[in-house]
Amino acid sequence: MTNTSPLHAPDGNRLTVLDPDRLFPADPDTRDRARALHERVAELPIISPHGHVDPRILLDDAAFADPTSLFLTFDHYVTRLLHADGADLALFGVGAGGPADPRAAWIAFADRWHLFAGTASGYWLRHEWASLFGLTDELSPASADAFYDRIASRIADADFRPRALLDQFRIEVLATTDDPLDDLEVHRALATDPAVSARILPTFRPDAYLDPEAAGFRERLERLAAATGRSADDPQGYLASLRERRAHFIANGAVSADHGVREPFTVALDRDEFAALHRDALAGRLDAQGARLFRGAMLLEMGRMSADDGLVMTIHPGVHRNHSSATFDRFGPDSGHDIPIAVEYTANLRPLLDEIGLRPDVHIVAFSIDETVYSRELAPLAGFYPALYVGAPWWFLDAPDAALRVRAAVTETAGFSRGSGFIDDTRAFLSIPARHDMSRRVDSAFLARLVIEGRLTMADAERIIVEITDAQPREVFKL
Amino acid sequence: MTNTSPLHAPDGNRLTVLDPDRLFPADPDTRDRARALHERVAELPIISPHGHVDPRILLDDAAFADPTSLFLTFDHYVTRLLHADGADLALFGVGAGGPADPRAAWIAFADRWHLFAGTASGYWLRHEWASLFGLTDELSPASADAFYDRIASRIADADFRPRALLDQFRIEVLATTDDPLDDLEVHRALATDPAVSARILPTFRPDAYLDPEAAGFRERLERLAAATGRSADDPQGYLASLRERRAHFIANGAVSADHGVREPFTVALDRDEFAALHRDALAGRLDAQGARLFRGAMLLEMGRMSADDGLVMTIHPGVHRNHSSATFDRFGPDSGHDIPIAVEYTANLRPLLDEIGLRPDVHIVAFSIDETVYSRELAPLAGFYPALYVGAPWWFLDAPDAALRVRAAVTETAGFSRGSGFIDDTRAFLSIPARHDMSRRVDSAFLARLVIEGRLTMADAERIIVEITDAQPREVFKL
Amino acid sequence: MTNTSPLHAPDGNRLTVLDPDRLFPADPDTRDRARALHERVAELPIISPHGHVDPRILLDDAAFADPTSLFLTFDHYVTRLLHADGADLALFGVGAGGPADPRAAWIAFADRWHLFAGTASGYWLRHEWASLFGLTDELSPASADAFYDRIASRIADADFRPRALLDQFRIEVLATTDDPLDDLEVHRALATDPAVSARILPTFRPDAYLDPEAAGFRERLERLAAATGRSADDPQGYLASLRERRAHFIANGAVSADHGVREPFTVALDRDEFAALHRDALAGRLDAQGARLFRGAMLLEMGRMSADDGLVMTIHPGVHRNHSSATFDRFGPDSGHDIPIAVEYTANLRPLLDEIGLRPDVHIVAFSIDETVYSRELAPLAGFYPALYVGAPWWFLDAPDAALRVRAAVTETAGFSRGSGFIDDTRAFLSIPARHDMSRRVDSAFLARLVIEGRLTMADAERIIVEITDAQPREVFKL
Structure with missing residues (x-):
């Protein structure tokens, strides 16, 4: 199976974000075992005994405000790397509860999305966009608006509360x-x-x-x-x-x-x-x-x-x-x-x-x-x-x-x-x-x-x- | 040879403890080289220039007392992990020269044998049981007595002094x-x-x-x-x-x-x-x-x-x-x-x-x-x-x-x-x-x-x- | 291609120093990608924004003096390991600007060349000898003079300034x-x-x-x-x-x-x-x-x-x-x-x-x-x-x-x-x-x-x- 998985496709340039074999080792035998093990726990419930989610979002159960405040404003793993590249944290609404212009901030983020290649944050974000929004293309200045619109539209849905x-x-x-x-x-x-x-x-x-x-x-x-x-x-x-x-x-x-x-x-x-x-x-x-x-x-x-x-x-x-x-x-x-x-x-x-x-x-x-x-x-x-x-x-x-x-x-x-x-x-x-x-x-x-x-x-x-x-x-x- | 080794057998559940390829890397070419290198030294004599074996056991050359004092009592790598899981060190005779009830201690150990999966101590013990006693099954509450009896019988032999x-x-x-x-x-x-x-x-x-x-x-x-x-x-x-x-x-x-x-x-x-x-x-x-x-x-x-x-x-x-x-x-x-x-x-x-x-x-x-x-x-x-x-x-x-x-x-x-x-x-x-x-x-x-x-x-x-x-x-x- | 590369040749004893796949991982798929990536940068110019080359050698543009002072005297990565093995640093001209008897020092070095197996210095030296002098055999007491002569001859060439x-x-x-x-x-x-x-x-x-x-x-x-x-x-x-x-x-x-x-x-x-x-x-x-x-x-x-x-x-x-x-x-x-x-x-x-x-x-x-x-x-x-x-x-x-x-x-x-x-x-x-x-x-x-x-x-x-x-x-x- 390994050799037919997208990760091993001749064209390595297509996006592999939800490849079923992601994060498994290259060796085919080891990969087979890893896949079999993962299958046993992939669908188990999530136990999260320590974290920092604000419980009020669950009480209010309101729609998320906008893509930028949802993905960037409060995630200092993400804003820190944008900042290191010279971006102003204020653009993303850090410390202010949210961005003044969410779309402009999102586009600025898309301009710098390449910074996240190879990072844990980049891996999670791609996973989230693909699994929750069907966004499997690469974020880029060209796709920034499409990403924003797709996310903004989806988070308005009742089943995305x-x-x-x-x-x-x-x-x-x-x-x-x-x-x-x-x-x-x-x-x-x-x-x-x-x-x-x-x-x-x-x-x-x-x-x-x-x-x-x-x-x-x-x-x-x-x-x-x-x-x-x-x-x-x-x-x-x-x-x-x-x-x-x-x-x-x-x-x-x-x-x-x-x-x-x-x-x-x-x-x-x-x-x-x-x-x-x-x-x-x-x-x-x-x-x-x-x-x-x-x-x-x-x-x-x-x-x-x-x-x-x-x-x-x-x-x-x-x-x-x-x-x-x-x-x-x-x-x-x-x-x-x-x-x-x-x-x-x-x-x-x-x-x-x-x-x-x-x-x-x-x-x-x-x-x-x-x-x-x-x-x-x-x-x-x-x-x-x-x-x-x-x-x-x-x-x-x-x-x-x-x-x-x-x-x-x-x-x-x-x-x-x-x-x-x-x-x-x-x-x-x-x-x-x-x-x-x-x-x-x-x-x-x-x-x-x-x-x-x-x-x-x-x-x-x-x-x-x-x-x-x-x-x-x-x-x-x-x- | 790699693909026919037990480690790669379709049924991965059988015990692999003495697999000739154990500890070698997965990649077949690398594994072949590792095996060839190991063969050159596998049978060389053991030089042990620093250790803590009591020389008196060699002078006395008496039979080992029982499986528990042989494998557990003095091996603080082993007793420590049993202790972390809540076992009382006294059960294994730690600090007392040996256990009061060796078989009961062994059965208690077998109950907790799963703790040693993936540890160095677990690897050594499995190696010892397989190579010295032919015990290639997994130790478990069900097999505890059989292990104990087999070891107790073997250590009574003159050629196991x-x-x-x-x-x-x-x-x-x-x-x-x-x-x-x-x-x-x-x-x-x-x-x-x-x-x-x-x-x-x-x-x-x-x-x-x-x-x-x-x-x-x-x-x-x-x-x-x-x-x-x-x-x-x-x-x-x-x-x-x-x-x-x-x-x-x-x-x-x-x-x-x-x-x-x-x-x-x-x-x-x-x-x-x-x-x-x-x-x-x-x-x-x-x-x-x-x-x-x-x-x-x-x-x-x-x-x-x-x-x-x-x-x-x-x-x-x-x-x-x-x-x-x-x-x-x-x-x-x-x-x-x-x-x-x-x-x-x-x-x-x-x-x-x-x-x-x-x-x-x-x-x-x-x-x-x-x-x-x-x-x-x-x-x-x-x-x-x-x-x-x-x-x-x-x-x-x-x-x-x-x-x-x-x-x-x-x-x-x-x-x-x-x-x-x-x-x-x-x-x-x-x-x-x-x-x-x-x-x-x-x-x-x-x-x-x-x-x-x-x-x-x-x-x-x-x-x-x-x-x-x-x-x-x-x-x-x-x- | 991997399986036909010298690294995977049945005779592993021949020198692999300039194998095109050197330093790439064993897994064939990963190796293929690594090779493709390396090809994109293999011929790019060298930017060296920090180092310790003496600029005077570029001003003078004189021929290098001899193989020993070229490769050993000033490279404390190399002389340190010779020293650890008991060699006298004076033999290699350390601290004196160069060796008194370059050939004798080179032969002493060849005697100890085995020390460098697996080291970064050993890797670089083999790379240099192979790529610059065509010396792909292993340095040894037997080949020491041939290495010395080949290097001495080449560094006298006008195009080796x-x-x-x-x-x-x-x-x-x-x-x-x-x-x-x-x-x-x-x-x-x-x-x-x-x-x-x-x-x-x-x-x-x-x-x-x-x-x-x-x-x-x-x-x-x-x-x-x-x-x-x-x-x-x-x-x-x-x-x-x-x-x-x-x-x-x-x-x-x-x-x-x-x-x-x-x-x-x-x-x-x-x-x-x-x-x-x-x-x-x-x-x-x-x-x-x-x-x-x-x-x-x-x-x-x-x-x-x-x-x-x-x-x-x-x-x-x-x-x-x-x-x-x-x-x-x-x-x-x-x-x-x-x-x-x-x-x-x-x-x-x-x-x-x-x-x-x-x-x-x-x-x-x-x-x-x-x-x-x-x-x-x-x-x-x-x-x-x-x-x-x-x-x-x-x-x-x-x-x-x-x-x-x-x-x-x-x-x-x-x-x-x-x-x-x-x-x-x-x-x-x-x-x-x-x-x-x-x-x-x-x-x-x-x-x-x-x-x-x-x-x-x-x-x-x-x-x-x-x-x-x-x-x-x-x-x-x-x-």
């Missing part, structure tokens, strides 16, 4: 990311709406309440205290307030708490040490070392709370947020210049794992954009501690080659059972099926290679592809 | 790892026993005598001093005692001294500086920086002694030992929670290499579990300093994909001549042939690819596969 | 690396010589004038001040002098300024802080932290000057220069013991990028020998900042497997448009075509794989291979 897509995409679970003080009324409304069959779950994300160096820290702690009927000055009350908000999230369906820290540093302090840090933090008197201790103590506290209340603890470290001051001033956060840094897990997590790492009922998922930690630290750690799981390749590593590298780096030490299952972590709602399909294809390709190399039976591979696609995320995220 | 296996495995050299105060009577007995044809060599491993932060440091130095008729308080006497014990090891066949340090930091101190550190170390007064200086000075001293007495200096850095306090308290060391950390070689080794790095008669072998140092530091260093060799991929990197990555990272800079040859570094005696065979297959696969890519002639590859398998370890370890 | 080779190699641009006080008369002479059609461009390399810890720093600043009619004691005059020298370089064709720093640390200081550092630097009173601040401030100043005068800023960090003291004392710099260290870009470049990173007219090219920064830092940074480009894999990474790894690490995040184009960075003039051909083959292989995996149309790949080979270096280096 977010809820309809939720069903069409076979999304069974979709987690959002939410502020601890969020009332979660949107989630409650969705949960009680019989027309929404997918579970839309909130995620407790307390970063800004745990970092004394975050802007508005004191005000945030005062709001937290007020919301829970306490004084901001009481360190134990601060912890109690966080516990209460977690309980509120759990009552509204949350299964995990997420921590976007600079480093996964944890430290156990005694009550007095912490009280002193807390007092200085509120007074704005902490130096850098004090602030680090405070964050480390609070990350450990979050682990303790997870051990108590059962929320899965996810950790996303190693990002220098808002790297470009001028861009941040003009466009705000999430405008494309969060840049990874090196991460250290072994020493940083030790206090946390010493307290709760041996408990199989505790689930901690450690993510990384620093590839070096997968074989060196994460696979060895997750291959010992029952509580620790290796997060799916994250952010810039959520791409075919990188995901294959991560599988190879983790599997020989930790096997397939210590991973989190795939996490799309996206705010681009329409890209969810493309991302999950990519992951399933990459895993199929990886397993097929092991079979061909005599390291796995095909029967094992057939079992594993289903487990890592479907069972693993359900189990790790307690779904 | 350690010495018989030593011959059957074609082990020519087997190095153990020993305490500096070991009398080495076991090694002497083995050396003079005409029934033991393999060379069983001790290795000088002084870590606990060089680290002021190790438990019982002062007592250890007192025992060392007493054993050599000196006072523990004399810093030059301390060095002299170590020199004497090395001489004792050399007299009993040792060819190398091994150093399991946290970081490969070396530093040259003058006599007075060292005397002051030594005094404070014995008094338990060293702070963290002082302890680091002491260790760095002693690692340099070990290098100086190697330059004098000819022992090959091996360095195994970058491991956070006994990461889980509770597990260490309950099960002791080597119970599966030694976790890698990042390593720096370029600056750390400079004082050592400045003193002895240009001497071709000095041999230093630098190992790493941190993959990042291979292309960045180790290949460049070993590609210049005659004294320095790149250790074979170690511990969690001793696996097919990782070993291929390390070959690719090292070869383009340093070629094939600057490696140590394969090191199994195992305490799992029965896994030694599987590990060496794996390494020979991976090297064959790597060389075959270079041939197919026009970067090496087949004649060169045929020469190199023999050299790196056989000549290199003999030369590097002065055998 | 440097200028003739410049034309034969189709070199269109060749940048050298020059001291800021260089008068550049050689470059002027070459620019005005109608017989030299290639552009031979100087590169401003001020390292030694920016590092207070460099030997002779004060003297160098005094010479700089004298050359520009200023006092060395004026910090603003120091900057002005550097600006003037850059202008002199620009007037003589320079397009870039190169910075070989230990770390790419940048820092913005106010005028008084810098003046104090400058005063202490001249007085030799700076401590390590002060010297680091001085270097960081000056790297930022160089960026500011590039933003003003348009010179492309290239940064080559992460090398511990002259690692072996004894070798440095005996043979001087560039004698093979510059060893990489880990590099950090995200935090270090932030002050620089905050000032000038958003300007598309500013071009900064960041190189690395530390592979870990490509996916973690460089691709994310260059995928956002218009001013920043990812340098081609450098030094020890300038090799087939490493270059493929770097492409895979960068492309999924930053695509193909954010790279520098290939940089040979060599002082080995004869290796330039081999290096550029290697890079074009590796890029063809990478693109072919993406096509076969359905991630790129063949039409896109055909466009991209030409762009990254030809357009990208012209654009990034403002040629």
Whole structure:
């Protein structure tokens, strides 16, 4: 079959975006195995236990505004590369909620579409245009208007509303990311709406309440205290307030708490040490070392709370947020210049794992954009501690080659059972099926290679592809 | 031949564990070359210049006790993954010398055998069961008893005693790892026993005598001093005692001294500086920086002694030992929670290499579990300093994909001549042939690819596969 | 065609050095695509915007002296591996401008030629000998004299002079690396010589004038001040002098300024802080932290000057220069013991990028020998900042497997448009075509794989291979 697949057609210039063999290895035998494995999971429902889709779009269920705000404005993977090529982010409505002239922005994007050749974003976008809009030609200045019109027309259809897509995409679970003080009324409304069959779950994300160096820290702690009927000055009350908000999230369906820290540093302090840090933090008197201790103590506290209340603890470290001051001033956060840094897990997590790492009922998922930690630290750690799981390749590593590298780096030490299952972590709602399909294809390709190399039976591979696609995320995220 | 090999049979579900083409790449031409290369070294004797087999099992030559203690109890690669899945290490007799109920432990292991799919440990175990016991079915709850009975029956046979296996495995050299105060009577007995044809060599491993932060440091130095008729308080006497014990090891066949340090930091101190550190170390007064200086000075001293007495200096850095306090308290060391950390070689080794790095008669072998140092530091260093060799991929990197990555990272800079040859570094005696065979297959696969890519002639590859398998370890370890 | 190529001939032992399919992947379909892509760029002119060829050899246009000084003496990639094997660098004339007995040195080299199997240097040398001298046999002790004689005879020919080779190699641009006080008369002479059609461009390399810890720093600043009619004691005059020298370089064709720093640390200081550092630097009173601040401030100043005068800023960090003291004392710099260290870009470049990173007219090219920064830092940074480009894999990474790894690490995040184009960075003039051909083959292989995996149309790949080979270096280096 391989030799008759479009990828191997004599005319390699026709678009291969939905070729059934895409992302599979070249070797025909391996490709056959990969295809057979992928077929077992291609139609399985999507479990998305961590991401950034705004739940309000599902509550409102309004038509998407226009192609540009749908595909570009909020996708900083895309706008960042346009920006690197000299485009003004303002054109695409970044930081302004949407573009002033969506069609002009789309045409400017089409002018620069060649930048995305070979990128993960380019792969997803082509997948989305082909599968959702039948657009299998290449986007170009010549085809820009036709693309725009086709997309604009389709998104006006009643069956292209977010809820309809939720069903069409076979999304069974979709987690959002939410502020601890969020009332979660949107989630409650969705949960009680019989027309929404997918579970839309909130995620407790307390970063800004745990970092004394975050802007508005004191005000945030005062709001937290007020919301829970306490004084901001009481360190134990601060912890109690966080516990209460977690309980509120759990009552509204949350299964995990997420921590976007600079480093996964944890430290156990005694009550007095912490009280002193807390007092200085509120007074704005902490130096850098004090602030680090405070964050480390609070990350450990979050682990303790997870051990108590059962929320899965996810950790996303190693990002220098808002790297470009001028861009941040003009466009705000999430405008494309969060840049990874090196991460250290072994020493940083030790206090946390010493307290709760041996408990199989505790689930901690450690993510990384620093590839070096997968074989060196994460696979060895997750291959010992029952509580620790290796997060799916994250952010810039959520791409075919990188995901294959991560599988190879983790599997020989930790096997397939210590991973989190795939996490799309996206705010681009329409890209969810493309991302999950990519992951399933990459895993199929990886397993097929092991079979061909005599390291796995095909029967094992057939079992594993289903487990890592479907069972693993359900189990790790307690779904 | 490739298309008729079991790996390519239409029914991929039958067990492929001893497929002659295992670990070879999928491409038929490359696979043919890899097979041809492997055939040249498949039957060569095993040189194992660094490992952790207990020499007493060869002296006693008793039958192995039971399948569980043979395969599980002492193999922390295996027990760690069972533990991560929630199993209690006590079940497998970890830290207790063996299991209370070996069959029950084996059945519990069989229940979790699926965890090992895709892991290096799983590959070795399947290889061992198939090649030594004819067990080519898959281990499962259903087959657990049959596996247990077959293994238990076979290990009772006279020709399955350690010495018989030593011959059957074609082990020519087997190095153990020993305490500096070991009398080495076991090694002497083995050396003079005409029934033991393999060379069983001790290795000088002084870590606990060089680290002021190790438990019982002062007592250890007192025992060392007493054993050599000196006072523990004399810093030059301390060095002299170590020199004497090395001489004792050399007299009993040792060819190398091994150093399991946290970081490969070396530093040259003058006599007075060292005397002051030594005094404070014995008094338990060293702070963290002082302890680091002491260790760095002693690692340099070990290098100086190697330059004098000819022992090959091996360095195994970058491991956070006994990461889980509770597990260490309950099960002791080597119970599966030694976790890698990042390593720096370029600056750390400079004082050592400045003193002895240009001497071709000095041999230093630098190992790493941190993959990042291979292309960045180790290949460049070993590609210049005659004294320095790149250790074979170690511990969690001793696996097919990782070993291929390390070959690719090292070869383009340093070629094939600057490696140590394969090191199994195992305490799992029965896994030694599987590990060496794996390494020979991976090297064959790597060389075959270079041939197919026009970067090496087949004649060169045929020469190199023999050299790196056989000549290199003999030369590097002065055998 | 693949199956009839020499690489697949039944007799794999014949030399494959100029096989048309070299460096292409084994899979026949992928190989066909790679070959087709390579054919599009195989004959394109060579753009070499950064390197270390001595321009005087082009001015003098004398015959090369002898095979040994041509191929070995100045190529520390080669001499380092001979040295690691125990050869004395003096034999090859390292640090002495050439060997005392070139033929004896050549024969010693032939004795050790096997060391280069699988290395990048070995690949280039074989390519050069085959393509320039018709020497397709393997170098060996038996063939050493024949090789020597053939090369010696050929380099005496009039059409083997440097200028003739410049034309034969189709070199269109060749940048050298020059001291800021260089008068550049050689470059002027070459620019005005109608017989030299290639552009031979100087590169401003001020390292030694920016590092207070460099030997002779004060003297160098005094010479700089004298050359520009200023006092060395004026910090603003120091900057002005550097600006003037850059202008002199620009007037003589320079397009870039190169910075070989230990770390790419940048820092913005106010005028008084810098003046104090400058005063202490001249007085030799700076401590390590002060010297680091001085270097960081000056790297930022160089960026500011590039933003003003348009010179492309290239940064080559992460090398511990002259690692072996004894070798440095005996043979001087560039004698093979510059060893990489880990590099950090995200935090270090932030002050620089905050000032000038958003300007598309500013071009900064960041190189690395530390592979870990490509996916973690460089691709994310260059995928956002218009001013920043990812340098081609450098030094020890300038090799087939490493270059493929770097492409895979960068492309999924930053695509193909954010790279520098290939940089040979060599002082080995004869290796330039081999290096550029290697890079074009590796890029063809990478693109072919993406096509076969359905991630790129063949039409896109055909466009991209030409762009990254030809357009990208012209654009990034403002040629």
